[in-house]
Amino acid sequence: MPAEPFTALTSAAPGPQKAGDDEAARAHSRRLADLIRAEAASRGGVLPFDRFMELALYAPGLGYYVAGAPTFGPGGDFVTAPTISPLFGHCLAHQCGEVLAACGGGDILELGAGTGELAADILDGLKAGEGPPDLYLILEPGPALRERQRALLEARHPDLIDRVHWIDRLPRAFSGVLVANEVMDALPVHRFQVRADGAIAEILVRPLADGWEEVAADPVSPGLAAAVRALHAQGLAREPGYASEINMRLGPWIRALAGSLTRGLMLLIDYGYARADYYRPERAMGTLMCHHRHRAHGDPYVHLGLQDITAHVDFSAAAAAGRGAGLEVAGFATQAHFLIGCGFESLLAERIQGKAGLDVLPGAKQLVSPLGMGELFRVLGLAKGIHHPWRGFAVRDLRGRL
Numbered sequence: 001m002p003a004e005p006f007t008a009l010t011s012a013a014p015g016p017q018k019a020g021d022d023e024a025a026r027a028h029s030r031r032l033a034d035l036i037r038a039e040a041a042s043r044g045g046v047l048p049f050d051r052f053m054e055l056a057l058y059a060p061g062l063g064y065y066v067a068g069a070p071t072f073g074p075g076g077d078f079v080t081a082p083t084i085s086p087l088f089g090h091c092l093a094h095q096c097g098e099v100l101a102a103c104g105g106g107d108i109l110e111l112g113a114g115t116g117e118l119a120a121d122i123l124d125g126l127k128a129g130e131g132p133p134d135l136y137l138i139l140e141p142g143p144a145l146r147e148r149q150r151a152l153l154e155a156r157h158p159d160l161i162d163r164v165h166w167i168d169r170l171p172r173a174f175s176g177v178l179v180a181n182e183v184m185d186a187l188p189v190h191r192f193q194v195r196a197d198g199a200i201a202e203i204l205v206r207p208l209a210d211g212w213e214e215v216a217a218d219p220v221s222p223g224l225a226a227a228v229r230a231l232h233a234q235g236l237a238r239e240p241g242y243a244s245e246i247n248m249r250l251g252p253w254i255r256a257l258a259g260s261l262t263r264g265l266m267l268l269i270d271y272g273y274a275r276a277d278y279y280r281p282e283r284a285m286g287t288l289m290c291h292h293r294h295r296a297h298g299d300p301y302v303h304l305g306l307q308d309i310t311a312h313v314d315f316s317a318a319a320a321a322g323r324g325a326g327l328e329v330a331g332f333a334t335q336a337h338f339l340i341g342c343g344f345e346s347l348l349a350e351r352i353q354g355k356a357g358l359d360v361l362p363g364a365k366q367l368v369s370p371l372g373m374g375e376l377f378r379v380l381g382l383a384k385g386i387h388h389p390w391r392g393f394a395v396r397d398l399r400g401r402l
Helices: 023-042 049-058 087-103 117-128 143-156 224-233 250-260 315-324 335-341 344-353 357-368
Strands: 107-111 136-139 164-167 174-181 190-194 200-208 211-217 243-246 261-273 289-292 295-297 308-310 328-334 377-384
Touching (some): 023 049, 117 136, 143 164, 200 224, 224 243, 261 315, 315 328, 315 377, 335 357, 335 377, 344 357
Antiparallel strands (some): 190 200, 190 243, 200 211, 261 377, 289 295, 328 377
C-alpha cells in the first residue's frame, strides 16, 4: 500500500518560535533539523518516528537532553517530583534503606538524575535514618546536567561526595537499589495507525522544504506490526483510525538493567497506565506530549532540540519485560500510595512543625493529590534475588491490574 500523508496526530507544519526565542536558539534548532533531514535523505526520504524522537532528544551536542540548555524546574520546561518537594526523595530514602538493609548493604544507581535534587534528598534521608549506601552511582548522558548534579551534591553532601560516581554505562554487576524517575517516558516510541480496512500503518516522518510531514505507510520497523496485532488480540487499539504509540525499546532497556542487577530492587517511576487503560477506545490519539517553557502541547516538530517529547508508559509492558528478564514484579502502586507507604505523612508532620512550617504544604499536596501527581504517576518495583514485603507497596498494591 503506498504511503499517504497523515495529519491526525499533530500539525505537519512547524509552528512559530515564541517571541522570546533568541537567534542562538533558532540556529540550534536549524542545525538539529539539518541533521535529521540528512539522515532521512540517507534512508530514502523518511524516518520512523522513534528515530526522529531519538535524534530530537539525544543527538550528540544538539538533542534536548544533551545540548546543555536548562530543562528542569522554573527556568526550564517542566517540573519533576524532586523539584516540587524534598519529601519525594526522603520517602524514597526510606524504601532504599529497607532494600539496602535486606541486601546487607549495597549501592544506589540513579538513571537520569536531572538536577541532582533527588540524589541529594535520598542521601539526606539515608543519613538521617539507615545510613548512606556504599556508592551512589549516576548514569547521566548530558554533560551539562552532570556538572549541575556535581555542584549541587558537593554543596549539600561534601562528606559523601567521594561515594558519588558518574558512570557512562551500566555496571557489569550491581547490588542494591536502581531508581529511574521519569526516564521511561523519554525512551523513543514507535507510532502506528489502524487504517479504515483494519490494516496496520506505521507513522513515518518526511522532511518538507518548509517543515515536516507525517506519513502513514506500511510498517518498516521490525516487530511493529506484530506488536500491534498482539494488542488487537487483546481487544485493544482495533478501531479504524485509532492511533497511538508502542515503546519497542522498553523491553531491551529493562533486559539490560536486569543483566546489570545481581540482587536488589528496581524502582521505575513515571506517568502511565496499565495496558488496558493505555489503549482505551477514547484514548484514540495516543499519549504523545511535548513540553516547552512549561506549556504542554502535541506538536513534536517545533522547537527542535529545545523541547521535551514524551509518551506515557505502558506499565504492563514494563512488567512483562521484567518477568521475561528473570525479575519478579515486587509491586505496582500509584505515587500517592507508594509515598504514604514510605512514611509520607509522618515526614510531612515533622516538616510542618519545623522551620518550613506550612510552606511545605503546596508541594506536598501536589505529590499525592489525585489532581496532581498522586494518581497519574505510578511506581513499578522489579526485584531480583530478594523477596520482601516492601513498604512502598504495603498500602495498596495494584500489580493484579498489570
